[in-house]
Amino acid sequence: MSVSTALPEWPPALTPEQHSRLILLSSTYALSHGFTLLPPSSRQPPTSAIPAPLSLLPTPFPRELYELAVSLQPIYNALYARITLDWDFLDRVMGGSVSKVDEFQGELWRGWKSIRDDLVQPLQLGLFRSDYLLHQDQSQGTSEKGDNIGIKQVEFNTIAASFGALSQRAGEMHRYLAKATNGYYSISPHLSEISNFPQNEPLKKLAAGLAEGWKAYGNEKAVVLFVVQDGERNVFDQKWLEYELLESHDIPVIRHTFSELSSLAQIEPSTKNLLLPSPLEPSLPSKEVAVIYYRSAYTPTDYPTSSEWDTRLLLEKSKAIKCPSMALQLAGAKKIQQVLCEPGVLEDFLLNKKRPDVGLENKITQEDVDRLRLTWIGLWPMDNSALGKEAYQLALNESERFVLKPQREGGGNNIYRENIPPYLKELEKEKREQGEPEKKEAFILMELIEPPKNVQNWLVKGGENKARKADVVSELGVYGVSLFGGSEIQTFNSTAGTLLRTKGRESDEGGVAIGISSIDSPLLV
Numbered sequence: 283m284s285v286s287t288a289l290p291e292w293p294p295a296l297t298p299e300q301h302s303r304l305i306l307l308s309s310t311y312a313l314s315h316g317f318t319l320l321p322p323s324s325r326q327p328p329t330s331a332i333p334a335p336l337s338l339l340p341t342p343f344p345r346e347l348y349e350l351a352v353s354l355q356p357i358y359n360a361l362y363a364r365i366t367l368d369w370d371f372l373d374r375v376m377g378g379s380v381s382k383v384d385e386f387q388g389e390l391w392r393g394w395k396s397i398r399d400d401l402v403q404p405l406q407l408g409l410f411r412s413d414y415l416l417h418q419d420q421s422q423g424t425s426e427k428g429d430n431i432g433i434k435q436v437e438f439n440t441i442a443a444s445f446g447a448l449s450q451r452a453g454e455m456h457r458y459l460a461k462a463t464n465g466y467y468s469i470s471p472h473l474s475e476i477s478n479f480p481q482n483e484p485l486k487k488l489a490a491g492l493a494e495g496w497k498a499y500g501n502e503k504a505v506v507l508f509v510v511q512d513g514e515r516n517v518f519d520q521k522w523l524e525y526e527l528l529e530s531h532d533i534p535v536i537r538h539t540f541s542e543l544s545s546l547a548q549i550e551p552s553t554k555n556l557l558l559p560s561p562l563e564p565s566l567p568s569k570e571v572a573v574i575y576y577r578s579a580y581t582p583t584d585y586p587t588s589s590e591w592d593t594r595l596l597l598e599k600s601k602a603i604k605c606p607s608m609a610l611q612l613a614g615a616k617k618i619q620q621v622l623c624e625p626g627v628l629e630d631f632l633l634n635k636k637r638p639d640v641g642l643e644n645k646i647t648q649e650d651v652d653r654l655r656l657t658w659i660g661l662w663p664m665d666n667s668a669l670g671k672e673a674y675q676l677a678l679n680e681s682e683r684f685v686l687k688p689q690r691e692g693g694g695n696n697i698y699r700e701n702i703p704p705y706l707k708e709l710e711k712e713k714r715e716q717g718e719p720e721k722k723e724a725f726i727l728m729e730l731i732e733p734p735k736n737v738q739n740w741l742v743k744g745g746e747n748k749a750r751k752a753d754v755v756s757e758l759g760v761y762g763v764s765l766f767g768g769s770e771i772q773t774f775n776s777t778a779g780t781l782l783r784t785k786g787r788e789s790d791e792g793g794v795a796i797g798i799s800s801i802d803s804p805l806l807v
């Protein structure tokens with residue numbers, strides 16, 4: 283689907299007084315409401331915080347496309363649950379050349395394969411985020427700004443999808459600014475209408491998702507374990523989930539880094555219960571873990587030694603519900619996203635009645651499948667298949683249209699446009715063992731999404747008291763929760779709100795954590 287509503291000229295003009303007042307109001311709101319990050323160097327325990335990078339005004343987003351993205355989420359939840367339950371498919375896609383040339387994915391797949399017959403917990407929990415950019419179809423001639431705009435999916439995250447809590451706060455902040463400034467000083471009709479600011483509660487809904495997992499586990503005394511990275515600056519986004527779990531659901535959380543768990547985690551041999559020392563007092567009885575929620579374990583640096591892989595396998599073999607399981611993490615690989623694009627694969631996952639019930643059985647139609655596929659853009663393998671050979675030629679000869687992606691998460695890993703051909707040439711020089719696939723097979727080639735031009739906003743970098751006006755690109759994330767693999771009554775599938783990250787157009791990558799994007803909210807137009 284594409285819409286032809288022109289996006290408004292943005293941002294509307296602000297006087298210098300209005301501008302500095304908005305910076306003051308937004309920064310103090312951010313600090314008062316925990317819309318914050320730790321400063322770049324901070325002590326333990328922390329003694330200060332800075333506002334998370336923010337945009338002064340919400341950014342216009344076509345209402346119909348926002349609603350479309352949200353409406354697709356239950357189907358995506360079902361899709362990724364079904365992929366995760368299809369071991370043959372995961373073996374075929376992830377156990378092939380990707381696992382041979384990408385060391386990290388190889389460890390993940392081989393590790394999972396080595397223990398998957400010993401797994402004792404059928405239930406799996408996903409807190410997902412499907413990311414989109416607005417795409418303006420250049421081919422159909424764009425006479426007027428705003429013509430032919432659709433959404434195209436960037437990627438689907440199945441592990442450590444972050445910023446749910448801060449996103450809720452960003453939306454609340456923009457509503458507050460509207461109320462505190464008489465509809466943003468009546469500088470734009472869009473800003474004066476509060477119904478253009480969507481209700482958005484990812485913090486509440488993601489915590490409710492973790493609580494669903496905890497309930498399904500069925501031990502009122504059990505806790506939720508957050509596995510976190512050392513030196514994480516985005517702690518408040520995580521702490522909000524902890525507070526919400528405790529305050530609204532009476533569920534305590536224990537936080538540990540991955541490396542701490544290698545000495546602390548114990549599995550009770552007969553029950554396979556995962557036990558951790560009580561954080562209150564080591565002499566108290568151990569705590570049983572109902573749900574393991576990973577905000578770590580998704581990137582090679584989270585596994586500096588083989589002991590982290592041992593810990594991952596130990597946790598995986600426990601009775602705790604994993605969010606995500608190793609299989610669900612594998613399902614989120616970019617390679618899977620590419621294979622889904624091949625003819626018939628999506629139909630097989632969504633329409634085949636023999637597949638397990640994951641909350642939407644028999645309710646997905648061919649029309650849903652078509653709607654979902656319309657949000658995809660070209661994706662190619664980089665292997666020796668006919669498609670792969672075509673991709674190689676495109677990558678070399680039309681590199682301006684493409685991004686080359688490895689199987690990595692966390693931003694900053696992609697190769698863009700003219701950098702692709704020399705990068706591929708370097709890869710070809712790398713030594714490989716006899717019979718080993720080519721290094722390029724660990725990548726996928728993706729067509730570049732072309733967001734509408736001439737949208738600007740005021741961006742405030744965390745900890746600074748000035749805003750920078752920039753040409754911007756906004757990435758919409760839609761959160762989803764899926765509890766699957768168990769009985770029908772335990773199955774849970776829901777949407778869980780949205781995230782809008784806005785970055786300067788000059789920047790190809792968009793991670794908030796790596797200091798490029800601001801956390802924004804959509805203004806529906």
Ligand code: ADP
Pocket residue numbers: 413415436437685687690691692693694695696728729730731732757790791792793
């Ligand atoms: P990661 O898992 O590291 O976040 P992404 O696939 O999200 O990887 O890529 C990182 C960023 O690169 C995205 O947030 C987006 O800004 C940009 N990007 C990725 N794919 C495309 C694409 N096809 N077109 C335009 N930009 C893209």
Ligand code: MG
Pocket residue numbers: 437438439690691692
């Ligand atoms: Mg990702």
Ligand code: MG
Pocket residue numbers: 413436437693
């Ligand atoms: Mg991403």
